Amino acid sequence: MTDLESADRLTEARVALAEAMALHEQGDLVAAERRYRAALAQDYRPADVLPLLAGLLGRLSRPEDALHAWDQLLAIEPDHAVALHEKGLTLHWLDRTEEAIASLERACALDPDNATALGNLGVVLADAHRNLEALRTFRRALALQPDNLHLRHQVRRLGSGAVPFWHIPMMNDAPRNDAFEAAIKAAIGVAGPEARVLDIGAGSGLLSLMAARAGARKVVACEMEPMIAEMAQQIVAQNGYAARITVHAKPSTELAVGAELDAPADILVSEILSSDLLTEKVLDTFEDAHRRLLAPDALVIPRAASAMGCLVASENLAGYAFVGDVSGFDLSAFTAFAPQRLPIHGTMTGWQRLSGDVELVRLDLTQKKHDATLARLSVPVTASGRAIGIVQWMHIDLWDGVTFDNHPDGYHDGGWLQVLHSFPEPIDVVAGEVLDIAAGHDRITLILWPLPRAAD
Known part of the structure; x- marks a missing residue:
């Protein structure tokens, strides 16, 4: 060119x-x-x-x-x-x-x-x-x-x-916090300050901080959400307990004695109970801890938890649980897809009690093994109405004389909500009769199912 x-x-x-x-x-x-x-x-x-x-x-x-x-x-x-x-x-x-x-x-x-x-x-x-x-x-x-x-x-x-909406109100729940701290103080008073404390599901690190403030010199905490674990470690340091508390960003199933724990823990503290008791894999977590991470005589907080409930009627809640005729069409078959569990909050609070309080399921968290269970439970009906299901809450046993619950008559502002367990379809009940239900759990969810009634 x-x-x-x-x-x-x-x-x-x-x-x-x-x-x-x-x-x-x-x-x-x-x-x-x-x-x-x-x-x-x-x-x-x-x-x-x-x-x-x-x-x-x-x-x-x-x-x-x-x-x-x-x-x-x-x-x-x-x-x-x-x-x-x-x-x-x-x-x-x-x-x-x-x-x-x-x-x-x-x-x-x-x-x-x-x-x-x-x-x-x-x-x-x-x-x-x-x-x-x-x-x-x-x-x-x-x-x-x-x-x-x-x-x-x-x-x-x-x-x-990374944080569910109920986490902040739960942290601000003073009665809950006071109950846990009283149990933690009592446990450390029995086991002594050299007792190794394991905190499963640490969240903000609050229970670990309570243990350290009560005198525990070595606390191992785990939180499976990495961002929350990082924040917990920061909070621990800001409060002056970094030398006593270590937070691991992993589930408890990935902890091991000889690695994250230098020896089996003497005290377990954990608040992974969900509003309907079981859905955060409580049983799997506690069983694994008993099997691998705890000393044979370890103290467990909480040591038991019960699902409590009562039979209820509510036109308002029925609109969340059932569907029938809509715009001139029969859509009732779609009720088969309705949620079995509905958190009770906001406008979903109007309901009528049709029975007294009933213990539905009790978990002994000191046990090393839990099998799925289902039993007949007879619920005495105290008021006539159209029963749409059972409103359920929790009662937890933390220590001798230390308990806490989110009973709907006196607890409205904490992180735990009451839960409606809706029936497959509404049931008309009359005061003085008994409604039989199957009550139990499959290890991860509560089962509350009305049993067939005898023909008149």
């Missing part, structure tokens, strides 16, 4: 790039793409043209083509932080999440003070359910831009998403 031909091609490339940029600015993206490619065909300033072309292709919703352009740029400049950042975002667009994270991590390593890149990496990590890494990444970005409301929102969103 002669010098004249080279000059002509260079001129053509410059013109093509100028035209492409003008068309791009005017919004004629299709024509701009053609002119960018004309410039690239002359191998004219590819490191400058490829980012423009890739951005344009993204606006045209052609992520595969945009990705190819970013890869072409990275073949020229492998450490191009912007290209790595944009490639990561494009990969995320294409649902290639792990590749997106790898590209964004490289971009952030090359440009560690880029809060935007860190924020985007945090978003992709969160989408991959790597929440603790996402939270730490957002915090790094927020340290660079403390007033960035988007980043502040992401930190709060991730933290609050």
Whole structure:
């Protein structure tokens, strides 16, 4: 090629790039793409043209083509932080999440003070359910831009998403806290300050802090949600007990004597009871602890828990549990899909008692093994009405003379809710008669089922 031909091609490339940029600015993206490619065909300033072309292709919703352009740029400049950042975002667009994270991590390593890149990496990590890494990444970005409301929102969103709505009111439940602390003090008074304490499901670390304040010198806590475990360790340190309390970000089933515990625990404290008693795998957790993690004579707090309840009628709650005629159509068959358990809160509080309090199921948490159980329970009816199910609450036995419950007549503001266990269909009952139900559990849920009634 002669010098004249080279000059002509260079001129053509410059013109093509100028035209492409003008068309791009005017919004004629299709024509701009053609002119960018004309410039690239002359191998004219590819490191400058490829980012423009890739951005344009993204606006045209052609992520595969945009990705190819970013890869072409990275073949020229492998450490191009912007290209790595944009490639990561494009990969995320294409649902290639792990590749997106790898590209964004490289971009952030090359440009560690880029809060935007860190924020985007945090978003992709969160989408991959790597929440603790996402939270730490957002915090790094927020340290660079403390007033960035988007980043502040992401930190709060991730933290609050890891905590169920009832956790804060439960932490603020003074009667519950006082009952647990009284039991913990009594246990340490018996076992002594050298007793090893194991706290399963530590949450904020409150029960561990109570044990340390009561004199326990060694507390091992575990919390399976990593973000909550990290916060618990921070709270422990802020309160001056870091030397006595260690929080592990794992479930108790992954703890071992000789690793996280230097010896079997002498005291177990745990508050993993759910509003309907069993759904947080209470029995599996306690059995595993008895088998592997506790001394044979370990003290257990709580030592027992009961599901209490009463037969109820409620037109309001029936609207949550049953369906019949709707807009002139019979939809009653859909009741088969209705929830068996409904938390009682807000507007779902209007119900009429049709029986006295009845103990439905009792768990002895000091036992080392629990089998599924089902037994006939006769419930005396004290008021006539249309029974839609049983409202259930809990009573827990923490220590001699130390108990706590969320009885609906006197407990409304804590973390535990009462639960409606709806019947398959409403049952008309009359005061003075007895309604027989099957009451028990399958180890993970309560079973409360009305039994067939004798024919009149």
